[in-house]
Amino acid sequence: MSVAIKIENVVKKYEKTTVIPNLSLDIKNGEFFTLLGPSGCGKTTLLRMIAGFNSIDGGYIKFDDEVINEIPAYKRNIGMVFQNYAIFPHLTVKENVEYGLKLRKIPKVESDRRVEEMLRTVKMYDYKDRLPDRLSGGQQQRIALARAIVIRPNVLLMDEPLSNLDAKLRIEMRSVIRDIQKEIGITTVYVTHDQEEALAISDRIAVMKEGVVQQVGTPCQIYKRPANTFVATFIGSSNLVRAKIKFENDDKYIVFNSEFKIKMNNLKKSVKDGQSVVVSIRPEELKISNKGLKVKILKGTFFGKFINYEFRLNDDIVFGDNKVCEFVQDISDVNIFLKENDEVYLEPDLKRINVFDEDGSVNLVEDVILYE
Numbered sequence: 001m002s003v004a005i006k007i008e009n010v011v012k013k014y015e016k017t018t019v020i021p022n023l024s025l026d027i028k029n030g031e032f033f034t035l036l037g038p039s040g041c042g043k044t045t046l047l048r049m050i051a052g053f054n055s056i057d058g059g060y061i062k063f064d065d066e067v068i069n070e071i072p073a074y075k076r077n078i079g080m081v082f083q084n085y086a087i088f089p090h091l092t093v094k095e096n097v098e099y100g101l102k103l104r105k106i107p108k109v110e111s112d113r114r115v116e117e118m119l120r121t122v123k124m125y126d127y128k129d130r131l132p133d134r135l136s137g138g139q140q141q142r143i144a145l146a147r148a149i150v151i152r153p154n155v156l157l158m159d160e161p162l163s164n165l166d167a168k169l170r171i172e173m174r175s176v177i178r179d180i181q182k183e184i185g186i187t188t189v190y191v192t193h194d195q196e197e198a199l200a201i202s203d204r205i206a207v208m209k210e211g212v213v214q215q216v217g218t219p220c221q222i223y224k225r226p227a228n229t230f231v232a233t234f235i236g237s238s239n240l241v242r243a244k245i246k247f248e249n250d251d252k253y254i255v256f257n258s259e260f261k262i263k264m265n266n267l268k269k270s271v272k273d274g275q276s277v278v279v280s281i282r283p284e285e286l287k288i289s290n291k292g293l294k295v296k297i298l299k300g301t302f303f304g305k306f307i308n309y310e311f312r313l314n315d316d317i318v319f320g321d322n323k324v325c326e327f328v329q330d331i332s333d334v335n336i337f338l339k340e341n342d343e344v345y346l347e348p349d350l351k352r353i354n355v356f357d358e359d360g361s362v363n364l365v366e367d368v369i370l371y372e
């Protein structure tokens with residue numbers, strides 16, 4: 001029976017080092033939930049705490065309303081899929097998948113029925129008598145997935161299951177995993193550091209940094225309304241530009257420089273006249289115009305559907321250390337290709353940009369639209 005997972009004020013220390021200071025998350029029953037963040041941010045540590053392989057040094061983890069902190073791993077009824085497949089090399093495909101059912105002493109008729117059904121679900125029935133060394137990486141991962149799910153676990157935990165596959169197979173397996181998860185409706189916690197994979201596969205994502213959750217939301221919410229500049233640059237790319245707020249009559253403006261300001265009335269009430277801010281503009285949120293930020297082109301790269309241009313802004317208005325900025329131009333809008341040293345004005349799409357406080361930690365845009 002699939003369950004909801006509640007993580008309440010969880011703490012994890014390795015000897016004297018605290019890797020998770022105080023983390024809370026609510027994962028809904030049947031949800032595909034992804035933990036996303038850079039290497040070392042504590043994703044695997046948290047997943048292993050849910051599985052029961054790591055002890056919990058504070059707080060609670062609950063399956064539905066039951067606290068599982070002290071329940072040993074083998075009694076939690078977890079299905080797990082790892083990066084390195086971890087299937088048994090000396091057992092056939094069928095034997096690998098039925099392994100967990102044998103441990104649970106499921107009668108042979110029922111076990112055979114479930115194994116066949118599962119092998120058909122992952123499209124590996126025709127390979128049932130093969131040994132793993134005669135399977136491709138993608139096929140081995142399908143077997144690992146089948147083996148994890150066939151026991152009908154409470155939750156399915158996956159730790160970077162696609163990282164050993166080549167790029168094309170990764171994209172194909174993404175959709176296989178997604179389809180199977182939706183078909184059987186099992187609560188799934190998925191760990192990755194690949195933001196594109198997280199956006200493509202998840203119902204919701206928790207973005208983590210140094211053991212702290214930065215934002216929880218649907219892929220669309222996180223992409224369109226990042227909570228801070230870390231999320232804005234970790235998920236997709238963002239140009240970060242310093243500016244100031246100016247109140248004029250009843251309107252609020254973002255002032256980039258003496259030549260260019262934009263009216264922006266969906267800012268939170270807490271913003272103040274004269275306040276310094278950081279504006280986050282994604283490459284697709286800039287277009288060539290007769291007004292805007294004046295920039296000099298460094299280079300353009302042709303991608304077929306679009307052209308990606310790099311440009312540089314004055315050091316004093318760039319936030320953070322990413323000095324090279326980008327904008328993309330849809331190929332259908334292109335009349336002339338820009339060259340190195342060409343100067344253009346770029347105008348941001350004020351309905352889509354994000355505005356943060358001076359240190360980039362709070363989004364100051366009032367949400368008028370909820371991106372569900």
Ligand SMILES: Nc1ncnc2c1ncn2[C@@H]1O[C@H](COP(=O)(O)OP(=O)(O)OP(=O)(O)O)[C@@H](O)[C@H]1O
Pocket residue numbers: 014019037038039040041042043044045046193
């Ligand atoms: N057994 C351990 N003993 C001591 N420190 C550990 C141990 N396991 C992990 N750590 C540390 O805890 C922090 C979080 O590690 P964790 O493996 O959870 O990160 P991660 O986000 O999964 O990273 P990656 O994407 O590289 O797997 C890291 O700083 C790591 O060095």
